[in-house]
Amino acid sequence: MTSHPVIDALLAELGADAVITHADSLEAYRHDRANDPNAGTPLAVVRAASTEDVQAAVRIAAREGVAIVPRGAGSGLSGGSSAVDGAIVISLERMRQIAIDPTVQMAVVQPGAFNAEVKAAAAAHGLWYPPDPSSQEFCSIGGNVATNAGGLCCVKYGVTTDYVLGLTVVLADGRAVKLGGPRLKDVAGLSLTKLFVGSEGTLGIVTEIVLRLIPAQQPPTTLVAMFPTLAGAMQAVVDIKAAMRPSMLEFMDQVAINAVEDVMRMELDRTAAAMLLVQSDESEAVAAAQIVAIEAFCEAAGATECYATSDPDESEALIEARRMAIPAVERRGALLLEDVGVPLPHLGDLVEGVAQIAERNGVEISIVAHAGDGNTHPLLVFDREDAVQSTRAERAFGEVMDLAMELGGTITGEHGVGRLKQPWLADYLGDDVLELNLRIKRALDPDNIMNPGAVFGPL
Template sequence: MAAGPLVDRLLGGLPAEAVLTDPDVTASYAHDMASFCPAGSPAVVVLPRTAEQVQHVMRTATELRVPVVPQGARTGLSGAANATDGCIVLSLTKMDRILEIDPVDRIAVVEPGVINAALSRAVAEHGLAYPPDPSSWEMCTIGGNIGTASGGLCCVKYGVTAEYVLGLDVVLADGRLLTTGRRTVKGVAGYDLTRLFVGSEGSLGIVVRAVLALRPKPPEQLVLAAEFASGAAASDAVCRIMAGGHVPSLLELMDRTTVKAVNDMARMGLPESTEALLLAAFDTTDPAADLAALGALCEEAGATQVVPAEDAAESEMLLQARRMSLVALEAVKGTTMIDDVCVPRSRLGELIEGVERISEKHGLTIGVVAHAGDGNTHPTVCFDASDPDESRRARESFDEIMALGLELGGTITGEHGVGVLKKEWLAREAGPVSMEMQRAVKRAFDPLDILNPGKLF
């Protein structure tokens, strides 16, 4: 489809400022933050502000058989938001209104372009909390969080995005508007189409409104840092904590490589003598007592030092260090491949040891940062993208880590999604029967295959 007729049709239902055609501008929308993921050149970028405008875009795309790639803030790490040649990039960042906050029903109704942190701050004014908090929460959008079923640091206690999405308004491939779910606490009427869209990476429809569950705002959390002589010892502490019935609000792990990278970037003063740093937090009425009990378990597992934060400011400093881990690792060599392997908590130590072996085998720096309480690890391969041999070894190590995760009974992605990066691995994990059913679902919602084609499958 020539860009001229396509743009003319789009302008029939969109204001001129919402339709971008300058090649230098459209090129800036071509990809997300993932490495090794091909990206094409979009024919046009559109920035709608209403559901009706999104419907117009999808009707136009269906009539002209033009692929559409939905995008949020493009903070994704799997290539799910990457453009295809000649596509319409549908950026939802202008649909950024918080439509409703209801303290009685404990829900928020939002548009997809709302920034995660903005929603959290808004509901906090009502004594409420929206728990899912990806590390990119200051930049990522709720629509993107829904598309990838994202997690975050507090998942060990509060769960992931899917558990907070009660209902959706979704524009389908042909432009029809579908409403799913509910505003009520309970609801089992029919198939759970809401959950079907969560994690679908824009391949089934375009989310234009979401009804989200909220919780009462918890007390301010207090953080503890425990140093270990090995990743295995830190993993043993995680197992002891979970087996002991403790419910920390956060349980995160940073290996020595990650700690050094964070110190190099921000001079955080983290202890570089440790092989693994475990961060734990409680947001209970007596967090100091809970941390003391957890600290004792860390010492039983071999912690060389256990240091509880003295106040909220010190706790926030430790959390900030954890949040900047992936950015700091990228600075080590300039480029990273961020894996997202999740294993049973009981196998966490085996995964960490396996990553160390893979790092030595390929002669690469691989930092491990993890939502340890969930078994969700982010082994991050640092490499020089201008070095072909180093790039090859990076890709091989990335694949070996995913294979290791499956061998340990895990999954290839806990929260970043499949996108382009892990298409082959989805088929390996899911198996032929599951893939057949998933493709059938895709055909039912998008028979022309115009919604984010080339992703997932």
């Protein structure tokens, strides 16, 4: 291998076991799940095992003026960890430690730990970590923090930022700072902890997280409702949310229903235009009353079939069907995956508008959604090798985001801006708010080495 001063410095500081430079091995770190076709090739990958390892790599990058791309499990869906040519990818996959303190109901977690691992560790002490992305089995807590991930339970329990009490962050000059900590109340100084949640690695690299845990969730009662029309399902969502706050309120359209049925064979109604999955985790009596009311709302909105169960195994199987929706649709072709959200009264307008965009552009778009909080995931299915289909899909992708903004919504609810949605950020934020964002970015990363191109694009 030809000597390179940056690689030589990394090897001298961290050792050969922590530094990857072979071309075949680098390939595995170029893309996240978004499969950005414009992803670059890094100069090296550092597999950090500690905050000190991250600091060493960042200091070398800062000294040499080399870009850094932080990477967790590579499960991101917006190209936020797509590699940059000549950059150092700092992988946090080795940093997997989890420590639970049941007395204060908190966890201290390294960023490479999977969401499901944190849940399991908490559950061993009768506690629960609520944020639950569909990718919980293989997404990292560090990535969840980077994008402020949500999930199926966020309609009642909130998103990642609601559970982050403290962070250790390595800044662009290599300093490690501790923000917040194991305290439920702390208003000393600006809320810098919240600043870094959702910053997608553009301000610093999170190397430790203090999480708030809560008592274990009550066994839920689950209802599935099938609808002959999208409008009926959307009306039921609005009616349910106006009356109560279920612990889960999820939506799948006909394409997603059929894709899941192809994989799981659950005897879902393939002719239905839409399916709602609703849960209540209140006490037994309250949950029973809520499910009766939810069923009445669904039937009034035209549901042709409603099925309720309090059996834990049946409930888990139904939830797994919803979690399977994106990978099941992905079997139909390459995906451009949206993450747009709108105020709940406009959810029906968004769903109907996306259907019109699909028809107008000749592109198949399936929609799954965290319907209870207006966060939808339109899935654009296309053949990546077909130039015409790719062009149509990219055009439709932009039209969906434009529609969301027209309806008072956002271009991303939980997946982050990354690189794929960056061209729409300025229109969404407006000049003044974008300028404030850039001012903060430049203050913390004046040389723009932290994940350049992500979120803010070229500076």
